[in-house]
Amino acid sequence: MRTWELAKAHPWVVATLAALAGTLALELFGAPDAAQWLASVFGAVVLVKVSIGMVKDLLHGHWGIDILAVTAIASTLLVGEYLAALVVCLMLTGGEALEDYAAGRAKRSLSALLERAPQVAHLLLPDGTPRDVAMESISVGDRLLVRPAEVVPVDGILSTDSDGRAIEAGFDESSLTGEPLPVSRRTGDEILSGVLNGQRAVVLEATATAQDSQYSRILSLVREASESRAPMVRLADRYAVPFTIVAYLIGGLAWWLSGDPVRFAEVLVVATPCPLLIAAPVAFLAGMSRAAKNGVIVKSGGTIETLGRVRTAAFDKTGTLTYGRPELLEVRPARGADGRPVLDEDELLRITGSAEQYSGHVLADSIREAAEARGLRLVPATEAREIATHGVTAVLEGREVVVGKGSFVRDHTTGFEVADLEPGESAVYVGVDGVFAGVLLISDRLRANARATLDELDRLGVRQRMILTGDAALTASHIAAQVGVTRVEAELLPEDKVRIVRDAEPGPVMMVGDGVNDAPVLAVADVGVAMGARGSTAASQSADVVIVRDDISRAAVAVSVGQRTLRVAKESIWVGIALSVVLMLVAAFGVIPAIVGALLQEVVDLVAIANALRATRAGRDELRDFAALHDHSDEAHAEARALATA
Known part of the structure; x- marks a missing residue:
């Protein structure tokens, strides 16, 4: 986002900076009374604005942490620390701008999918000449020219060259599957929309309209994911009451022992809780972005949090643990x-x-x-x-x-x-x-990496694993034995699956499926995961998570990303709390002036945000384990292609 766009989106930040600059200018030109008057009036306006929002939250039964900021502004104004009051105001009004910037970094992978969506396609006329047409006008059976380095606009079949000969072309499918290496496709192979064409122009015969193509479905999921507000404030609010009590206790004791009310203001200035407000949502958005890089679309920040706590996993059999191509x-x-x-x-x-x-x-x-x-x-x-x-x-x-x-x-x-x-x-x-x-x-053959996926879930702490299927008990038991699952429920109707998942313990429960009959159980599970590469639209719409490549190991990847994201989010909150408590204890002895404390709290904010952005990267164990699953999934893709072309 450009500077002027950021300023337009956050006028209170601009106003606070202007008030701070005006106050400093008046101080420099020898007008301290005017400087104090300007800062006090502006601080009072911000105080009223924040107080109104705080009261509304309290009336709705929501105890937040804005009360600390309100008290900090009020106390610094009352004891004459007006510059410190303006810095606290800047921290509050700038918090949203910082969150937008950090969230923009965190959502980079999600935004990349949206930004590269094709707007037009090159329709080949009967005489072979291309004509640019709107995506909405493409029909099944149309022949489309895809030039080098262009995004494939719709799902289709790779056609022959101009002389009718079979061709082979390379495509970059990383935006859909997370696979970093280009893949080779031949005439007659299916090409999914959203992949990037390689170095040669190719002709595609459309097998779906733009609206029904894979990339369009993924984009709708991405929009839903990127627009969702991560409910991480709830996680931060778990610490709000004890943090507020500790801050008031330290500030009150410092005032009582010293007899100086300025000590109370100095303590509360370093206790302002922006790390709790900003760092946690940033971590969750970063986790969603990282999941997208690995071929997993997570629809909300709340789902990332739940993924990190999953303790039971249930799997459909056909098309999920097996290839789904009997x-x-x-x-x-x-x-x-x-x-x-x-x-x-x-x-x-x-x-x-x-x-x-x-x-x-x-x-x-x-x-x-x-x-x-x-x-x-x-x-x-x-x-x-x-x-x-x-x-x-x-x-x-x-x-x-x-x-x-x-x-x-x-x-x-x-x-x-x-x-x-x-x-x-x-x-x-x-x-x-x-x-x-x-x-x-x-x-129907078992997926080559199904056993490795369930073993990885066990390592991640998902101890309860079960198969829920409508298939015969003998077949289900055979598959269960191959993947090491002891609990098998077979010959189930959709309502049976719903009942079993609702009653499953321990929670939260993750259900992985792919078909229309899985839609109800995906909707009622704590986390519904749809194998969206070949799965039904109903399953994808009902699910909280959609795997956009035909690879069961992404279910384990989703849990692993969720666990790391939740861990980083909590660490970021505790980093902010710990630094604030240390600063409060130091400020209680009168060592930190109010203006210096306010500036130090800004540093705490930046440290907490930087720590939250670690969720965009994998930990060392994840890199090793993901690589092991990837080795298995290569075998799976080879077998799937063999089945498809048999």
């Missing part, structure tokens, strides 16, 4: 009374894939893709309905088809048989015209 293992048709299959394998897969066109479940995608990979033609339904967490019913080519969980299909068919499953396998049951038609066996 593979079709086997198509197993049911056999009729004559021993022959009710349907052959291809027909069973075709009608199942056709019905699953109307489901948003992750298993539905795998079935549809498997059917298309076999060259089977999916048909539209004349009627279709999805029953959340249960399955789909559809009318296909005149046949009534039901697809979903065993209990759901059993209730709609005759001849139902439960499939024999190996650990880690899931079953999708199918019925046609009221008769059980067969089952499709599917397996």
